[in-house]
Amino acid sequence: MAETRLIRKDALTKLFEKTRQSGRRILAPKAKGEQAFFEEVTSFGEVCLDHVQTRSSAKEAVFPKCEALLRYKFGDKGAVSYDEKPFEPPVTVVFGTRPCDARSLAALRAVFNWDTPDKFYLEREARTTIISVSCTKADSDCFCTSVGGGPGDTAGSDILLTPVSDKEYLAEILTEKGQAIVALAPELFATAGGAQKEPHLAKVAVQFDVNELAKTIPVTFNDEKVWQEQSLACLGCGTCAYVCPTCACFDIQDEANRQGGVRLRCWDSCGFSLFTLHTSGHNPRHVQSQRWRQRVMHKFSYYLERQGMLGCVGCGRCSRACPVDMNLVEHLKELALHGRNG
Amino acid sequence: MEELKNKVRELLKAGTVQAVIGYRAGSDEKTARVAFVRQPDEADGLILDPRCTDNLAVYLLKPEVKLLGKLAIVARPTTARTILQLASENQLADGQVIVLGVSADGKAVVELASFEALEKFVGQVPAGLTEEEKVLLAKIEGMSREERWAFWQSEFARCIKCYACRAACPMCYCSRCIVESNQPQWIPVSPHDEGNLEWHLVRAMHLAGRCLNCGFCAKACPMGIPLNLLTQRLAEEAKAAFGAVAGGSATGEYALSMFKADDKEGFIR
Structure with missing residues (x-):
């Protein structure tokens, strides 16, 4: 399937125009203060690719922070009518994702297509094309290579662009969705010749053995002291989960009045005490250390068991965004060590 | 050291x-x-x-x-x-x-x-806004009402309701926050425009005159929302109306939860 082409950087303006003309909305990193966020853009000029990583992930495109699942009206004598409009999310191109973000789609899909296929997620994903840009730089929080990814990894992307000179990107066209984008302006894509992406990619050192980790952290499960120490600084906010490209937990909320209402799905986080609070008042994860343990175990143990893949792509967002500097890699290394020492 | x-x-x-x-x-x-x-x-x-x-x-x-x-x-x-x-x-x-x-x-x-x-x-240490903070506040004060509304709407639009602002605030110590109360539900839980606006208004109002201006909320916000500007402004307001400055005394009275028979406002009597 994969074809390789060259596209000039200055041709992206034209590609954006053609993409927009085709009726697709484009989400891409936009700079705001010191950070970049995925937002809708109308031209390539608004895009900022200078950041190692955006603050928010691209999951918003397929799993919005808040979306309406159902609208209903109350009629006479307890009658309820539903809004039967078909679900038609916007046809979207996400441009400028890093390979780690593209890779995260598989982890999201595994959850949303697990037992009951989630039509909202699946329909959004079906209408989304991912044009990623390889990483030519990384920072100390990046650890994609420790969890099976890499700065030029093609998994999950429909097109992967790698800057191979000041003026050109090597374009790997990986899927039919990617080909459909090329077909909008085939004249912009030249033959690749002998250009190679590897020399241009960032170097990201492997920091831990993830297979060993998967074996060792369950051994630590009952070692309360370890989890307590690691999470003593945790404030119990939801930042790590909300910036995480693979965190898929959500909360369902009804907002209604006497006439009718809407059922909304919003992001949620296992870091909140309310997340597991039962109606009876009992909370099976009543302290922060249990909630921190759940987060780590879910991503590096349960995900492997249940979905056959990791629930982490090594983007490092949680470490960068944590208000109290809880560094995930540091904690994982420590856990691996505890497990090894029994 | x-x-x-x-x-x-x-x-x-x-x-x-x-x-x-x-x-x-x-x-x-x-x-x-x-x-x-x-x-x-x-x-x-x-x-x-x-x-x-x-x-x-x-x-x-x-x-x-x-x-x-x-x-x-x-x-x-x-x-x-x-x-x-x-x-x-x-x-x-x-x-x-x-x-x-x-x-x-x-x-x-x-x-x-x-x-x-x-x-x-x-x-021994003077409290209050720094010159830099005063300049930033004055910039917002200088906006027209419509501009100010648009400014805050665009800032709040990024809010994801992770509640890092609440978690980082030492004065947000309620074991159950009002946003987590659902019978009745006072504040929409969802991070849509209305839910975000109400959250930030409620947060700011609950901190009016209690905020110590440590800036931890704004630093904690992963989305870069300058929400400390709201509480800074309200601290100035509380000071002007009641002469109240937070954090000066262990026995200080909190103006907004205090009733006095000689209150200068007639409506409260």
């Missing part, structure tokens, strides 16, 4: 406290993070420099931290004011915490074991 480390070692060795909340080096050279020092030799890892800005008072009421035993805390003037404000709201008792007060220049460390000593300590 040695002075601080020695003091921490002394307190732990003597068993006066079981843990000291301070700062240690973080993930990179620009970051400091909290340290919970429990052994005298762990004091070696403490740092005290311009990186150390987080308001550590947020940990004083965290259940897991309270379990460590009697606490001492490294406190810059803002943290010290926070402790007094918490005391005035009956969240801390006199003598419950030993404060290791750090002078404004970050050099001297003084042990403050009582609220009276703490009041004297903060009394």
Whole structure:
């Protein structure tokens, strides 16, 4: 399937125009203060690719922070009518994702297509094309290579662009969705010749053995002291989960009045005490250390068991965004060590 | 710095406290993070420099931290004011915490074991907005009402309701926040425009005149929303209307929860 082409950087303006003309909305990193966020853009000029990583992930495109699942009206004598409009999310191109973000789609899909296929997620994903840009730089929080990814990894992307000179990107066209984008302006894509992406990619050192980790952290499960120490600084906010490209937990909320209402799905986080609070008042994860343990175990143990893949792509967002500097890699290394020492 | 480390070692060795909340080096050279020092030799890892800005008072009421035993805390003037404000709201008792007060220049460390000593300590450091903060506030004040509305709408649009602002705020200590109450549901839970606007209004109003302007909320916000501007503005408002400044005294009255027969407003009588 994969074809390789060259596209000039200055041709992206034209590609954006053609993409927009085709009726697709484009989400891409936009700079705001010191950070970049995925937002809708109308031209390539608004895009900022200078950041190692955006603050928010691209999951918003397929799993919005808040979306309406159902609208209903109350009629006479307890009658309820539903809004039967078909679900038609916007046809979207996400441009400028890093390979780690593209890779995260598989982890999201595994959850949303697990037992009951989630039509909202699946329909959004079906209408989304991912044009990623390889990483030519990384920072100390990046650890994609420790969890099976890499700065030029093609998994999950429909097109992967790698800057191979000041003026050109090597374009790997990986899927039919990617080909459909090329077909909008085939004249912009030249033959690749002998250009190679590897020399241009960032170097990201492997920091831990993830297979060993998967074996060792369950051994630590009952070692309360370890989890307590690691999470003593945790404030119990939801930042790590909300910036995480693979965190898929959500909360369902009804907002209604006497006439009718809407059922909304919003992001949620296992870091909140309310997340597991039962109606009876009992909370099976009543302290922060249990909630921190759940987060780590879910991503590096349960995900492997249940979905056959990791629930982490090594983007490092949680470490960068944590208000109290809880560094995930540091904690994982420590856990691996505890497990090894029994 | 040695002075601080020695003091921490002394307190732990003597068993006066079981843990000291301070700062240690973080993930990179620009970051400091909290340290919970429990052994005298762990004091070696403490740092005290311009990186150390987080308001550590947020940990004083965290259940897991309270379990460590009697606490001492490294406190810059803002943290010290926070402790007094918490005391005035009956969240801390006199003598419950030993404060290791750090002078404004970050050099001297003084042990403050009582609220009276703490009041004297903060009394020497002027509180209020910095020149930089005043300029930023004036910029927003200078906007027309429509511009200001548009400004806040675009800022709040990024809010993801992770509640890092609430978690980082030492004055947000309710065990159950109003946004988590659903019978009735006062505030929409969802992070849509209405839900975000109501959350930020409620947060700001609950902190009106109680905010110590430590800036931890804005620093914690992963989406870069300058929400401390709201509480700064309300602190100015509370000062103008009631002469109230947060964090000056352990017995201060909170103007917005106080009724007085001689109130200047007629509607309340």
